[in-house]
């Protein structure tokens with residue numbers, strides 16, 4: 530469980546299926562994600578995979594539901610995967626339900642994942658990728674202090690097209706400097 534100013538990031542549950550399907554089936558979710566609009570059955574399968582990953586030891590994947598502290602409503606998701614334990618490398622991602630976009634939730638999720646990945650797991654570098662045209666996600670990466678590493682040219686085949694991706698990353702010492710008081714990265718607010 531990761532707590533931020535407005536959110537709880539917690540392990541997904543089977544009972545979350547409807548909450549995830551409600552926003553994942555909307556174009557605002559899948560427009561820049563390499564998938565078809567998901568069916569409820571696919572959401573169930575996705576959750577089963579997440580539940581299996583929760584049992585792994587050592588654990589290498591954290592697929593978390595982002596819920597509003599006040600109401601428990603699912604407003605999005607957070608993903609952190611350890612890509613190389615030996616080299617302390619992780620990858621993260623996020624999504625926010627259309628109704629809640631533009632309120633800073635993805636930024637709050639991203640900062641919480643950095644705190645968790647560097648602080649609890651001990652990663653050295655965390656990277657994120659998104660479709661080049663996904664300017665909102667690119668902006669979130671910049672806001673949480675990630676730097677652009679480059680473009681992966683036509684590395685994804687989605688819905689009959691080739692997509693290119695941008696890859697950004699942040700190193701543990703950059704995070705430490707940027708998240709210190711007066712640093713470039715905004716605080717995700719006091720944890721009550």
Ligand SMILES: CC(C)(COP(=O)(O)OP(=O)(O)OC[C@H]1O[C@@H](n2cnc3c(N)ncnc32)[C@H](O)[C@@H]1OP(=O)(O)O)[C@@H](O)C(=O)NCCC(=O)NCCS
Pocket residue numbers: 557558559561562622623624625626629630631632633634635636637658659660663664665666668669
């Ligand atoms: C990308 C996504 C997670 C952003 O979530 P969010 O909660 O709205 O993000 P935030 O509010 O924290 O920040 C969004 C930033 O992008 C900016 N933005 C939004 N749309 C933009 C656009 N088309 N062009 C440029 N900037 C844009 C916002 O203005 C904001 O920046 P600001 O704070 O400087 O004004 C959300 O749009 C989403 O879930 N999309 C669908 C799933 C997805 O694409 N996930 C990422 C896969 S890698």
